[in-house]
Amino acid sequence: MTTVRYCINGKLVSGIAPTNRGFAYGDGVFRTMRLLDGELQDWPQHYQTLVADCSKIQIVCPSADLLMQDFRLLVSSAAAEEAASGIIKIIITRGEGARGYAPPAICEPTRVLVQSPLPVYPAAIYQQGVALYTCQTRLAQQPLLAGIKHLNRLENVLARAELKDPRFFDGLLRDYDGHVIEAVSGNLLIQKENVIMTPALDQCGVAGVMRQKIMDWYRTHGQPVAVTAISLEQLLAADAVVIANSVYGVLQVTQIDDHVMATDHWAKELRSHLHYIIH
Structure with missing residues (x-):
């Protein structure tokens, strides 16, 4: 696999708004996991950690079901071999907002999933x-x-x-x-x-x-x-x-x-x- 794929808020796109607080302020969290045989390794633990991390910075983490829908959409766009293995990075940002540090009173979190090749480590x-x-x-x-x-x-x-x-x-x-x-x-x-x-x-x-x-x-x-x-x-x-x-x-x-x-x-x-x- 050589292609890096993206899914943002349930769409196979690679662009994010400059006003997104994750881009502007690093206002968000992420976790990285392996994809083997078409399945996310240790997904329950990774999701539990995403929820805990989001909570600490007062972001409501998207549901596991929603993130899994994004994941299935992302890998469905790949060839069979590429859909079976790789690295999946899940990023949750607070979402878009106006200029300034103050978090918006109402903000829809942004979900970003990135699939990239498994690193090749020497034996x-x-x-x-x-x-x-x-x-x-x-x-x-x-x-x-x-x-x-x-x-x-x-x-x-x-x-x-x-x-x-x-x-x-x-x-x-x-x-x-x-x-x-x-x-x-x-x-x-x-x-x-x-x-x-x-x-x-x-x-x-x-x-x-x-x-x-x-x-x-x-x-x-x-x-x-x-x-x-x-x-x-x-x-x-x-x-x-x-x-x-x-x-x-x-x-x-x-x-x-x-x-x-x-x-x-x-x-x-x-x-x-x-x-x-x-x-």
Whole structure:
């Protein structure tokens, strides 16, 4: 698949009004998920997260049925092979409004679905793991927006622009207190002396669906994941580190900057537990 397709408010178009608040102010949220065998992977979890994210910024999330109608329309326009796999990004904005920051009293949310090809990852990242670069860009603390995937992603853009060395798969983001928060495009989990930990996201960062799936799996099996502040020193001393998102799944971190990490088969085990299919 090479074509990027769009569905906006139930129509197969690619244009959006300049007065749309998502375009003008980043006033909205989004989530990204895999399309495999014609079905959205982890759709119930993604929709639940969209609803929660919208609620935090006082947008009424469109119904799951309406979004699924848009999805079916979008993939129906593709050839059979292209309709079966890809990446689906769902964007919900507050809708159109007049100039100025004040949200309109009455506003119809805008629904945008984008279908693009599945990224082609080298097999080595699943077999040998990946290296991370510690970004100089820091995440600002804003509890009101912490955890949600809002459309203001300039910190991630600036951090990703730092990654010029092809040895590094992704960047490592910290806050201004020096706590490790996440990767540029995924969440972090660490293992230390049989304790599973993930950075707290109550001040900044994005709470991804794959992170939640891992936490749920451990909780179901009697080992809750500790959500806590983690320093860079703690991260480097971990017995194992993985990064996770809904596209590449779970990857073992084998190096951070010039520091070689302890490695095991944790990422492979998690992919197996979660039935993640490597494409």
